[in-house]
Each structure stands twice: as structure tokens, then as C-alpha cells.
Amino acid sequence: MSTADIAVTQADTDRIGDWADLVSSAFVPLECRGRADGFRAVLNSRTVGGLQMTRIDTTALQVARTSRAITRSDPGGFKVVLQLRGSAQLSQDERQAWLQPGDLAIYDTSRQYTITTDGEERFQCFVLMFPVTHLGIPIDAMRRVTCTRIDGRDGLGGLISPFLSRMADSVFAHEPYVDSRLMRNTMDLIETLYRQRLDLAPADPDSVMRSRLLVVKAWIRRRLSQPDLSPELVAAAHHMSIRYLYRHFEAEGTTVARWIKEQRLEGCRRELAEPSLARFNVSAIAARWGMLDPAGFSRSFRAVYGESPRAYRIRHLAGSGDDHVLQSPIQTPLVSVNSSIPAGPNSRPEPLAPKPP
Known part of the structure; x- marks a missing residue:
């Protein structure tokens, strides 16, 4: 992965035709349909370490990746979407996933898909787009889980959803910890999620620990104001022993308490x-x-x-x-x-x- 902050895009429009051009430029060629009257949409996009992060806020519409659009450009990528507000139906590979706030799903930009938002609500989502080669899972295996809803309130999805939600808030504020290492760890986290979904063994056991550490840090950041925040509290919250928690931080040459103190001082x-x-x-x-x-x-x-x-x-x-x-x-x-x-x-x-x- 590149370590460069490649591009930052911010745009808003009240014209559906302009929006189609904007999202096609930001992602891959797409077709958009929606009501012209009262339409409003805002897009913020940033690429760090080869991972494109985009936050979208729009009124009701339908977005389609058609065969004609794929013919125009097919870079070969996956998108992971986190639903932030409203609801949406994602369709691909003869499957449908109805997403509510907090839910996740992955889909393949090389094959046709549609996203239809609820007609009565504003729609907000956070999208991660990356080349298929950045996910160390065979593409044939991934096609078994595209367009399947991951519950953001349960299991591993319940760990990843709040982490990505926090990322959606932080990435455009240029927080100092949003860097290429965080992007690599985010990819580890996504890969861990889908390996678990597919019952595949971890390709790299260390990636499991890196993914877990990423979730632990996100949990801690949301609680830095709590004076009683301690290694014991962190370990209990993540259902692990103190010793196992310390092993996670030792891999980065620090301790839990020291890292908490550093984050507080930096804040x-x-x-x-x-x-x-x-x-x-x-x-x-x-x-x-x-x-x-x-x-x-x-x-x-x-x-x-x-x-x-x-x-x-x-x-x-x-x-x-x-x-x-x-x-x-x-x-x-x-x-x-x-x-x-x-x-x-x-x-x-x-x-x-x-x-x-």
C-alpha cells in the first residue's frame, strides 16, 4: 500500500445529473436515479494508504452499477458499506441485503449491483473502497458473502461497526492517528471479519491480534474522559485477561496505561x-x-x-x-x-x- 494521502474530495449538489458524475468520479462509473425536486447530496472522500474512505449524505435515490458502466471502467475492487442513517437495500448476485443503521455489507464493483434508499428518510453511509488484492481472501470465496448483511450489534460485527463509525467522524477531521498504518490495520479487521464469516483460518495469526488491538483502541478513545479508565476495565470489557491485553500493546512497544496517558495528553x-x-x-x-x-x-x-x-x-x-x-x-x-x-x-x-x- 502507498503511504500517501492521495486525494481529498468534498462536493455537494442539488442536481441528480451532477451527482451521478460526482459519484462516478469518486468510485467507478455509476448510474443514478432519483426525484429531481428537493434532491440534495453531499460527498466527502479521502484516500490514505490505498484505502478510499467516503462519507455520503443524500436524499432518496437509486444507484446502479450496470453492465454498460462496468464496460466503461472495471478497476476490480470491493466496497464495504456502513449504514449510518436511514435504510437501504443492496442487491447483487441475486441476493438482497436490507441495511439499517450500524449494519455492514460488502459488494464487488466488477459485477452489477443496485442500492436503493428509503424514500422518506435522509440516507447516510460510510464506504471503504479498495482493490480486491488488498483483501487476502480468494475472490471466489468472497462471492459467497457479497451482499450479505453483517449485524452491527452482534459478534464481530458489533466490534467493527462502532470502530468504522468513529473512523467516519475522524477521517475528515484529519486526526493525527489516521495514517497508513491505521489503514493496514483496518484491512486486517475487515479480512478477519470475512474469514470468520467463511470459516477460513487466519492467513496470518498476527493479523488477528492487530485487528483486535484496533478495536480495543477505538473503544478506549471513546472513553478517555473517564478518570477510572484502567487496563483492568479495558480487559474486562473485551473479555480477555490482563496478560493477553498487555501482549497486544507490547507488539507496539508500549503498555495499556502508557498509551491511554499519551492519548489524553495529545487531546x-x-x-x-x-x-x-x-x-x-x-x-x-x-x-x-x-x-x-x-x-x-x-x-x-x-x-x-x-x-x-x-x-x-x-x-x-x-x-x-x-x-x-x-x-x-x-x-x-x-x-x-x-x-x-x-x-x-x-x-x-x-x-x-x-x-x-
């Missing part, structure tokens, strides 16, 4: 440089990320970034028009960091991740 660093949060004091920012000991936070921040949180903030906000930060920011507590992460279709209050099959 604080970003928000200390954010002008819109300048009216809140340093302790409020730290508490938002689950760090309730101001002195301990200040020592940890200085050890990593070479200066105190206050000095860092003043330096980065200088000239931003928020000079009142030099005075006395208010101490009103900020809302939990989790509130800045839009709730995905699978967001639930339960502290435990689904038990893998």
Missing part, C-alpha cells in the same frame, strides 16, 4: 491550542480528558512537550485574538470529551464490548 495539547476553548482554564481541559490531578497533569505535559500547559497555550494562542487567556479563564467545567465525538449508529451506554464469536 489536551490540541484543545489548549484551540481558540474557541480559551475561556476555560487548563485544569478544566485536563479534566475533560480524564486527568483530574492538576499538578500531575502539568508534570506529565512538561515531560512530553517540554513546557507547562499554560506556557504552551499562551504561545499557541498569541495573536489569535484570544489574549484574555493571559488573564483569568473561567473555571466552569467543560462537557465530557465524549460529547465531541458524534454518536454513531451503534452508540450504547453499556460499558462492555460485544463478546467475539
Whole structure:
């Protein structure tokens, strides 16, 4: 896979003809049908490490990959779709999959398919497109599972769906952890899902651990504001022993507690440089990320970034028009960091991740 961030596309339109051109350019040649009156659609697309990620928000329509469109261009790829809002029917290979928010499905761009959205609701989805060669499963085997619904609330689907939902929110915000390594791990996760679906042994046992670690990290990121977040809590939530959890992080040369601390400090660093949060004091920012000991936070921040949180903030906000930060920011507590992460279709209050099959 390439490590380059190849392309970023953002477009919106209220004309069905223009939308057909947009999605054909972003994906593969497609035909679109829908009501011209009241039509509205928005597309955001980014490619990292050979994996194209696209978020779509549209009114009702039907998209078709026809034999004529395949003749025009057939690069040979798979699409994995995560339903975010509304419902849709995916049809391919004489199979139909009715997708509700949180559900997943895979389909082959080299063969005809149609996607029909519900006529009364807005439709949102997150699509991953990649060459068939990036998935280490024979294409003949994959044809047994194309256009089959993966329940986003159960089993391995219940682990992957919230991870992809979080990714859909993060990828266009240019979060620092969205890089080519994350894309490789995402492909490991998708391959693990479909190997389990096909009762195939893992091609690479290490890929199972990488996939599991990816899900664990996504789960932790959604809970960084919880002061009591601990290795014990993480292990219990993912139905594994503490020792097995530590093995996952040892492969990356770190520990669970250290990685949690690093993510919290990085979140604080970003928000200390954010002008819109300048009216809140340093302790409020730290508490938002689950760090309730101001002195301990200040020592940890200085050890990593070479200066105190206050000095860092003043330096980065200088000239931003928020000079009142030099005075006395208010101490009103900020809302939990989790509130800045839009709730995905699978967001639930339960502290435990689904038990893998």
C-alpha cells in the first residue's frame, strides 16, 4: 500500500445529473436515479494508504452499477458499506441485503449491483473502497458473502461497526492517528471479519491480534474522559485477561496505561491550542480528558512537550485574538470529551464490548 494521502474530495449538489458524475468520479462509473425536486447530496472522500474512505449524505435515490458502466471502467475492487442513517437495500448476485443503521455489507464493483434508499428518510453511509488484492481472501470465496448483511450489534460485527463509525467522524477531521498504518490495520479487521464469516483460518495469526488491538483502541478513545479508565476495565470489557491485553500493546512497544496517558495528553495539547476553548482554564481541559490531578497533569505535559500547559497555550494562542487567556479563564467545567465525538449508529451506554464469536 502507498503511504500517501492521495486525494481529498468534498462536493455537494442539488442536481441528480451532477451527482451521478460526482459519484462516478469518486468510485467507478455509476448510474443514478432519483426525484429531481428537493434532491440534495453531499460527498466527502479521502484516500490514505490505498484505502478510499467516503462519507455520503443524500436524499432518496437509486444507484446502479450496470453492465454498460462496468464496460466503461472495471478497476476490480470491493466496497464495504456502513449504514449510518436511514435504510437501504443492496442487491447483487441475486441476493438482497436490507441495511439499517450500524449494519455492514460488502459488494464487488466488477459485477452489477443496485442500492436503493428509503424514500422518506435522509440516507447516510460510510464506504471503504479498495482493490480486491488488498483483501487476502480468494475472490471466489468472497462471492459467497457479497451482499450479505453483517449485524452491527452482534459478534464481530458489533466490534467493527462502532470502530468504522468513529473512523467516519475522524477521517475528515484529519486526526493525527489516521495514517497508513491505521489503514493496514483496518484491512486486517475487515479480512478477519470475512474469514470468520467463511470459516477460513487466519492467513496470518498476527493479523488477528492487530485487528483486535484496533478495536480495543477505538473503544478506549471513546472513553478517555473517564478518570477510572484502567487496563483492568479495558480487559474486562473485551473479555480477555490482563496478560493477553498487555501482549497486544507490547507488539507496539508500549503498555495499556502508557498509551491511554499519551492519548489524553495529545487531546489536551490540541484543545489548549484551540481558540474557541480559551475561556476555560487548563485544569478544566485536563479534566475533560480524564486527568483530574492538576499538578500531575502539568508534570506529565512538561515531560512530553517540554513546557507547562499554560506556557504552551499562551504561545499557541498569541495573536489569535484570544489574549484574555493571559488573564483569568473561567473555571466552569467543560462537557465530557465524549460529547465531541458524534454518536454513531451503534452508540450504547453499556460499558462492555460485544463478546467475539
